[in-house]
Amino acid sequence: MLKPQYPTILGLMLLIGVLPTYSQAQDAPTDYEDLKAQLAERNAVIIELQRSVADLQDQLAVLESQLQNKSTGKDEIPPLRRDDSPRQTSRRSDTGRLIVDEVAAERALERTLVQAGVLLLPRGALELTPSLSMAVSDFELATIVDVGAGDELGIVRVDRSSYSLALTGRIGLPFDSQLEFSIPYLSVTEDSALSVLSGSTDAISQTGRGTGDFVVGVSKTLWRESAHTPDVVGRIVWNAGNGSEDDDGVVLGGGFSSLTGSLSFMKRLDPLALILSLDYE
DSSP: OOOOOHHHHHHHHHHHHHSOOOOTTSOOOOOHHHHHHHHHHHHHHHHHHHHHHHHHHHHHHHHHHHHHHHHHTOOOOOOOOGGGOTTOSEEEOTTSOEEEOHHHHHHHHHHHHHHHTSSOOOTTOEEEEEEEEEEEEEEEEEEEEEOSSSEEEEEEEEEEEEEEEEEEEEEEETTTEEEEEEEEEEEEEEEEEEEETTSOEEEEEEEEEEEOOOEEEEEEEEEOOOSSSOEEEEEEEEEOOOSOSEETTEEOOOOOOEEEEEEEEEEEETTEEEEEEEEEO
16 A cells, blocks of 8 residues: 655645746846845745655654554554654754743753752652852841940941752652752851941951751652642651851851741643642741
8 A cells, every 4th residue: 555645746836836936038147146045045945845844754653653553552652753852852943933941841841840849850860950049138237336435336347148059859769759968168258347336437358158058858649630629749858957157257058947837839820831839837
């Protein structure tokens, strides 16, 4: 039985209808640059038509495979098309149009949802994610300063820069559950300036470094998403409180243990995902 060649015939019809035709009475272009421009434009049209024909052939092959699977009673996953290769998230055609890889975009969304804590890893999967964050803040405090001739009102201005380097791990467990842990390292720099009403000022800079609190938690999917209900993930997190409280006179913020429970809700509205989290500590 001969295989239908509809995409090829369609591509040839488009090619015949698009390519420029010239009558014998028409004068040939005298300008060499104009001729090169016309040839380049024609070649671009031919390349785009060839790609369109190839895409149509791929779609026809997928449809034939699905029909064959239905006739044989097998439920197989159709082969990926050229544009669905996970090695390439997007490409740009000769006409400048950006073609997005839907499979790679779906995987990127899943990774984002996993890091947000609303999607759990499958059983046996392991993920280690390093992260670096920075926070900058400033505040002012009023204080009483002894200047020798008496007490004066002083203002302390503090500029605080905090850097946190953390390694976060996730391990997929049975029964739609997941083990999570985080190991942070902190570096905090404080620039303090003291000024009094008499006009004198004093400045000092200090840097403190140390490990943060070790955090471990267990999460489980409590409800699977359906047409009218979201995914529901429950999580219990324990902060060990074993981090450094301060270093070189700079407060690092560690050393306080805590237990936190949370519920996370996620509803997919492609290409969006709505997320709601409720925490209790």
